[in-house]
Amino acid sequence: AQTVTQSQPEMSVQEAETVTLSCTYDTSESDYYLFWYKQPPSRQMILVIRQEAYKQQNATENRFSVNFQKAAKSFSLKISDSQLGDAAMYFCAYRAQGGSEKLVFGKGTKLTVNP
Amino acid sequence: NAGVMQNPRHLVRRRGQEARLRCSPMKGHSHVYWYRQLPEEGLKFMVYLQKENIIDESGMPKERFSAEFPKEGPSILRIQQVVRGDSAAYFCASSWLGQAFTSNYGYTFGSGTRLTVV
Numbered sequence: 001a002q003t004v005t006q007s008q009p010e011m012s013v014q015e016a017e018t019v020t021l022s023c024t025y026d027t028s029e030s031d032y033y034l035f036w037y038k039q040p041p042s043r044q045m046i047l048v049i050r051q052e053a054y055k056q057q058n059a060t061e062n063r064f065s066v067n068f069q070k071a072a073k074s075f076s077l078k079i080s081d082s083q084l085g086d087a088a089m090y091f092c093a094y095r096a097q098g099g100s101e102k103l104v105f106g107k108g109t110k111l112t113v114n115p
Numbered sequence: 116n117a118g119v120m121q122n123p124r125h126l127v128r129r130r131g132q133e134a135r136l137r138c139s140p141m142k143g144h145s146h147v148y149w150y151r152q153l154p155e156e157g158l159k160f161m162v163y164l165q166k167e168n169i170i171d172e173s174g175m176p177k178e179r180f181s182a183e184f185p186k187e188g189p190s191i192l193r194i195q196q197v198v199r200g201d202s203a204a205y206f207c208a209s210s211w212l213g214q215a216f217t218s219n220y221g222y223t224f225g226s227g228t229r230l231t232v233v
Contacts, residue, residue, distance in 0.1 A: 004157075043204060045158070045224035091157050100171035101210070102148065103222075105157030 002027045004094050006106035013082045014114050020067075021077045021109045023092030029053075031097035034068065034075045039089040039108070048090070051075065053097075079111075087113045119144075119209050119225035127231045134194040134201070136228045140209030146170075147190040148222065149182055152204040164190060197232045204229045 003026045013019035025034070036048040051059045051068050058066050063083075067076045079086055092106040120139040128134050140147050146165045150158040160174040164184040175182065179197075184190040194201055208222035 006157075043227045043229075045206065045208075047222075093157075100163055100173070101146075101222075102160040102163060102171060102174070103150075103158070105159070107155070107157045 002029075002094055002096065002104045004092050004104050004106040006092055006109050008109045009107070010110045010112070012112040012114060013079070015082055015084060017082055018078060018080045019082055019111065021079075021090050021092075021111070023075045023077070023106060025073050025075065025092070025094050025104075027073070027094065027096070029096050033095045033097070034066075035093040035095070035103070036064070036066070036075075036077045037091045037093060037105075038086075039091060040087075045091075049077065082113050084113050084115060087111055119207055119223050121205075121207050121225035121228050123228060124226065125229050125231070127233060128197050129233055130198060131196050134197050134230055134232075136192040136194075136205050136207075136230070138190040138192070138207030138209075138225060140190070140207075141211075141223050144209035144211050144223070146210045147184050148208045148210075149190075149192050150206045150208070152206060152227070154203070158206060161192070194230075197230070199232050202230055202232045 005024045032053045034051045038046045038048050049059050049061045049064050058068050063080045065078045089108045089110050091108045093103040095103050122137050148163050149161040152158045162175050162182045163171040167186055179195045181193045204227040206227045208224045210222055
């Protein structure tokens with residue numbers, strides 16, 4: 001079974017600085033998708049960024065970028081120029097190619113942004 | 116487009132009662148997914164449905180839990196004889212024709228229902 005591990009229960013960053021959240025996963029599949037979701041106190045799950053495993057290029061969405069290391073099964077999220085609104089729980093998630101469309105989530109990292 | 120609507124937002128039930136959680140998918144979406152988030156945990160998949168069909172229920176507890184997505188109306192997650200361990204946030208997500216990940220947006224999640232069993 002696939003598993004997703006987020007080893008940092010909590011992280012903090014100063015406003016305008018850069019922070020990196022770690023995620024590792026375990027799978028025997030070669031094709032899959034990886035995601036980072038943000039969950040603010042409102043509980044809404046917001047997709048931040050996605051990566052297809054067959055793509056070597058790391059995904060980027062404005063201030064958010066990933067470092068995808070397929071051989072190491074690592075998928076970290078970098079947030080640049082952190083803003084107060086970035087404070088939230090961040091969840092890494094995995095989905096296999098084909099079959100059911102279920103996501104496997106890590107336990108999350110709580111990010112605090114200090115002014 | 117109103118997004119994925121879940122109600123109620125908060126639900127309190129006494130042990131032994133039934134809980135019914137509703138999810139109205141985004142307009143045009145025919146696939147619904149239910150997830151449960153226990154305190155201090157990530158979301159865990161429960162069930163994947165399309166209208167009038169259960170596609171994957173591998174994450175559903177064997178007893179007391181059931182889900183449906185009728186031809187008309189919202190999807191319902193039903194928990195019979197609730198126990199304290201059922202207290203959690205329950206999230207619904209929807210997608211179009213089972214192609215959540217061929218778009219740039221993946222699923223669309225609702226804001227969840229927080230169930231508290233007292």
